[in-house]
Amino acid sequence: MRFRGRAKNGAAPAAPPPPAEASPGPPPVLVIDALGRKCPIPIIMLAERIREVPVGQVVAVLADDAAARTDVPAWCRMKSQDFVWEETLQQGGWGFHIRRTY
Numbered sequence: 001m002r003f004r005g006r007a008k009n010g011a012a013p014a015a016p017p018p019p020a021e022a023s024p025g026p027p028p029v030l031v032i033d034a035l036g037r038k039c040p041i042p043i044i045m046l047a048e049r050i051r052e053v054p055v056g057q058v059v060a061v062l063a064d065d066a067a068a069r070t071d072v073p074a075w076c077r078m079k080s081q082d083f084v085w086e087e088t089l090q091q092g093g094w095g096f097h098i099r100r101t102y
Contacts, residue, residue: 025084025097028060029053035093039067043075046098050081053100058084064093072096 030053034042042063053059061072069086073096076083082099089095 025099026058028097029057030059032059032061034061034063034065034068035091036064038065039063039071042068043071046072046075047079050098050100055100055102058097058099061096061098062089062093063096064089068096069094072098 030049032042032045032049034045037045042061042065046059046061050059061068063072072086073083075081076098081101084097084099086097087095
């Protein structure tokens, strides 16, 4: 019997190379630095400043509070804005990219 992922000689297959970190969208027009702030402050900062970005453009929110990982996408769904992607920051935390739809 052969298990998926095992080589014929019993050795484990070589691990695939890590994917290249490439941004899946355009660069943000506005970056909101909410690092060090607890939720809901990153959401409040986003709600106050998203109107500074032209419709169709991207705003990035930098946050290191774990609650932001669920709160930012939920806010986007609630406000009909496009959650484009999330990136992990080298210094810790995440960058959330949101496209303004209206």
